[in-house]
Amino acid sequence: MSPKPARACAIADLMRAGRETARLSMVFRYAIAERLGLTVSDLECLDYLADVGSASAGQVAERTNLTTGAVTSMLRRLQQAGYVTAERDPADRRRVIVTLRPERTAELGRPYERFAAQAERLVEGYTVEEIELLVRHYERMQTMYRAELDHLSG
Structure with a gap:
């Protein structure tokens, strides 16, 4: 049996990482929402x-x-x-x-402070080009999600 080409493996790894990130993001949002009532x-x-x-x-x-x-x-x-x-x-x-209400924004941001600080440290190691690539990737994913939501509701 021949091994998968490197590109196919990389794409599979990216899709798997994306699914896991999306799942963890959703679980995180539920935990934050619960904490805030x-x-x-x-x-x-x-x-x-x-x-x-x-x-x-x-x-x-x-x-x-x-x-x-x-x-x-x-x-x-x-x-x-x-x-x-x-x-x-x-x-x-x-x-x-x-x-x-602006006086409530600090309260809403408090549960995210640790995560935000970690995310900031994470991207400190990225070049501007890498960050720009990630921004383009997220923007394209957003477009795809919106199109799929339109399709599902239509």
Whole structure:
């Protein structure tokens, strides 16, 4: 039996490492959400808002892949817990704009501090070119995930 070509082995190793990283990332997110007394969907919503600042409820629904009804319930819960504000858009009263309350961002970031410090040390050893390669890889993976989510919901 002939050994697999090096490229095929490397690709298989990359796919296996990607699956394991995705699985561990999901388990990590569940552990963080539980520690904060949130659901993973709540945490994903707050993470998205930390990146963008404010978003419409429809954008939150799109990014979390939840129905508008589920997002309405989630936003009500997060608002009552003091994590977000939800205001009517003055330009279009039908839209609700959701904003993460800045005084809560430190609290949300605390469970990630150790991991973030480790990740920073990890990439210190990478060249700029290697980091740029990883950024391109993640961006392409994001495009693929979005396309698959569209396909699954269509």
